[in-house]
Amino acid sequence: MKDGWREGFIARRNRVLASPRFQRFAARSWLTRRVARGKASALFDLVAGFVYSQTLSAFLEAGMLDRMAAGPVPLDALADHASLPVEATARLLRAAATLDLVEPLAGDRWVLGGAGAALLGNRGIVEMVAHHRLLYADLADPLALLRKGGGGTLGGYWHYAGASGEGDAAEVAGYSALMAASQPLVADQVIDSYRFAAHRRILDVGGGEGAFALQLARRVPEPALAMFDLPAVAARAEARFESAGMADRIAAHGGDFITGPLPQGHDCITLIRILHDHDDAPALRLLRNIHAALPPGGTLVIGEPMADAPGAKRMGDAYFGWYLLAMGSGRPRPAAEIIAMAKTAGFSGARSVSTALPLTTGMVVARR
Ligand SMILES: CC(C)=CCC/C(C)=C/CC/C(C)=C/C=C/C(C)=C/C=C/C=C(C)/C=C/C=C(C)/C=C/C=C(C)/C=C/CC(C)(C)O
Ligand SMILES: C[S@@+](CC[C@H](N)C(=O)[O-])C[C@H]1O[C@@H](n2cnc3c(N)ncnc32)[C@H](O)[C@@H]1O
Numbered sequence: 079m080k081d082g083w084r085e086g087f088i089a090r091r092n093r094v095l096a097s098p099r100f101q102r103f104a105a106r107s108w109l110t111r112r113v114a115r116g117k118a119s120a121l122f123d124l125v126a127g128f129v130y131s132q133t134l135s136a137f138l139e140a141g142m143l144d145r146m147a148a149g150p151v152p153l154d155a156l157a158d159h160a161s162l163p164v165e166a167t168a169r170l171l172r173a174a175a176t177l178d179l180v181e182p183l184a185g186d187r188w189v190l191g192g193a194g195a196a197l198l199g200n201r202g203i204v205e206m207v208a209h210h211r212l213l214y215a216d217l218a219d220p221l222a223l224l225r226k227g228g229g230g231t232l233g234g235y236w237h238y239a240g241a242s243g244e245g246d247a248a249e250v251a252g253y254s255a256l257m258a259a260s261q262p263l264v265a266d267q268v269i270d271s272y273r274f275a276a277h278r279r280i281l282d283v284g285g286g287e288g289a290f291a292l293q294l295a296r297r298v299p300e301p302a303l304a305m306f307d308l309p310a311v312a313a314r315a316e317a318r319f320e321s322a323g324m325a326d327r328i329a330a331h332g333g334d335f336i337t338g339p340l341p342q343g344h345d346c347i348t349l350i351r352i353l354h355d356h357d358d359a360p361a362l363r364l365l366r367n368i369h370a371a372l373p374p375g376g377t378l379v380i381g382e383p384m385a386d387a388p389g390a391k392r393m394g395d396a397y398f399g400w401y402l403l404a405m406g407s408g409r410p411r412p413a414a415e416i417i418a419m420a421k422t423a424g425f426s427g428a429r430s431v432s433t434a435l436p437l438t439t440g441m442v443v444a445r446r
Contacts, residue, residue: 101114105118128214130177131207131210131214133170133173133174133177133179134174134177134179134207135207135208135210135211136170137170137174137179137180138204138207138208139208140159140160140162140167140170141159141160142156142159142160142170142171142174142180143190143194143197143198143204145159145160146180146188146189146190146194147190147198149189150183150187150188150189151187151188151189152185152186152187152188153167153168153171153186153187153188154186156171156188171188174191174194175191177191177193178191178192178193178194179191179193179194179197180194200262200263201259201262202259202260202261202262202263203260203263205255205256205259205260206256206260209235209256212231212232212235212404213232213400213401213404215230215231216230216231216232216404217400217404220400223400223403223404224403228402228403228404228405228406228407229404229405229406229407230404230406231404232401232404232405232406233404233405233406235252235253235405236253236355236405236406237249237250237253238308238355239355239405239406239407239408240406244308244309244310244334245308245310245311246310247310247313247314249310250308250310250311250314251314254286254287254311254314255287257286257287257289257351258286258287258288258289258318261286261289261290261293261350262289262293263438263439264290264350264351264381264382264438264439265289265290265293265294265350266293266297267381267433267434267435267438267439267441268290268348268350268379268381268433268439268441269293269294269297269298270433270434271431271432271433271434271441272379272431272441272443274294274298274301274346274379275298275300275301277301277345277346277377278300278301278302278345279301279302279303279304279343279344279345279346280294280301280302280303280304280344280345280346280347280348281303281304281305281306281340281341281344281346281347281348281371282294282303282304282305282306282347282348282350283305283306283307283335283340283347283348283349283352283364283368284306284307284335284349284350284351284352285305285306285307285315285348285350286305286307286311286315287311287314287315287318288305288314288315288316288318288319288328288330290305290348290350291303291304291305291315291319291328292318292319292322292324292328294348295324295327295328301346302327302329303327303328303329304328304329304330304331304341304344305328305329305330305331306331306332306333306335306340306341307332308332308333308334309332309333310332311332312330312331312332312333313330313332315328315330316330335352335364335367336356336360336363336364336367338363338367338370338371339367339370339371340367340368340370340371341371342371344371344372344376345372345373345375345376345377346376346377346378346379347368347371347372347376347377347378347379348378348379348380348381349364349368349378349379349380349381349382350381350382351381351382351383352364352380352382353365353380353382353408353411353416353419354382354383354398354402354408354409354410354411355402355405355407355408356407356408357407357408357409358419360407361408361419362419362422362423365378365419365420365422365423365425366423366424368423369423369424369425369446372446373446374446375445375446376445376446377443377444377445377446378420378425378443378444378445378446379441379442379443380416380420380441380442380443380444381433381439381440381441382439382440383398383410383436383437383438383439383440384410384411384412384413384416384436384440385398385399385410385411385412385415386412386413386414386440387436387437387440388436389436389437390436390437393437394410394412395410398410413430413440413441413442414430416428416442417429417430417442417444420442420444421444424446425444425445425446426445426446427444427445428442428443428444428445429442429443430442431443
């Protein structure tokens with residue numbers, strides 16, 4: 079009954095909103111003009127989104143963020159830095175100004191805007207934008223990607239996502255470096271939202287080249303730490319721990335977390351940006367392997383962008399829905415589904431934990 083009422087309401091609402099007469103009336107009436115302009119603007123952003131993304135991409139690729147990091151820069155100097163004609167540089171900067179990346183100053187000088195300044199503090203986003211070239215190549219024909227069932231150019235980049243094996247040093251280098259560069263978007267959210275100091279030995283499964291474990295080591299001095307990843311990636315982590323003087327504090331293990339087994343003897347396992355990479359069957363196998371590796375009472379901490387992130391729904395089923403399709407495996411899941419999967423894998427309880435920025439990180443904590 080409730081859904082029948084809702085359907086009727088939606089049908090009437092959509093008939094009204096689609097009517098050119100109503101749209102003209104709403105745009106002219108002083109009562110509805112503001113709402114109508116807002117709706118038109120939101121629809122325009124939806125239509126033009128790719129152009130905005132390419133403005134950001136050109137701005138970063140031209141090296142403007144770094145050139146303007148220390149303060150205002152004259153237009154000529156920016157053109158010189160970007161190897162662009164002055165008029166083209168001015169066009170790019172005017173476009174970037176509408177996106178809050180830059181602001182014009184007197185004397186033909188430009189300074190970073192609010193969004194530009196925020197990017198300066200999040201270098202991982204800059205790397206993300208650069209690698210979007212691969213995603214957008216796959217999205218050039220989105221229906222073809224859907225019909226094919228996924229697995230585009232991006233699948234070659236994320237070597238483990240295809241059927242081609244675990245990857246050698248060269249094949250894991252690109253994605254491992256991207257993950258390390260973007261780990262600051264995630265690590266502090268997770269560490270701020272869970273009391274890791276309560277554990278004695280923590281294992282980061284799918285730990286990449288060790289960026290999360292290193293941040294944990296810096297911020298939580300007590301527990302012994304270890305990471306686990308494919309052998310070629312674990313070797314990168316080991317080299318990083320050595321050069322950071324942390325090889326005594328953090329152990330690196332190579333292996334396959336789907337076929338298992340995982341190293342035993344840890345009372346806490348973390349899974350950061352891992353589960354969403356995998357379809358349901360392998361994701362469940364991974365959770366079962368973790369369950370088997372933990373002692374009774376042990377804890378699993380899952381941190382990744384989740385599909386029901388408050389205030390950031392588009393990040394889930396829009397961005398990661400397409401991203402993971404192009405990559406060739408996995409899907410973004412809401413916290414409730416992750417909780418249900420953890421229980422199916424044998425965990426006695428699981429709960430969602432809120433973070434400061436659900437856009438980049440949602441969390442579920444499960445108890446064995
Ligand atoms: C002080 C004044 C003047 C005013 C105060 C008002 C105020 C509070 C202003 C806010 C200023 C502020 C602190 C801004 C902060 C902005 C932040 C933190 C922005 C963060 C943005 C994060 C973004 C855009 C993250 C993007 C992440 C992306 C695109 C991640 C992609 C991840 C991928 C592709 C992962 C792949 C891994 C795989 C394969 C799926 O497993
Ligand atoms: C998206 S990355 C996340 C890395 C890191 N946790 C982070 O957040 O930066 C996924 C990681 O899982 C690893 N991985 C994928 N399949 C694996 C498998 N079957 N066994 C072990 N590690 C695997 C990859 O090598 C990669 O380092």
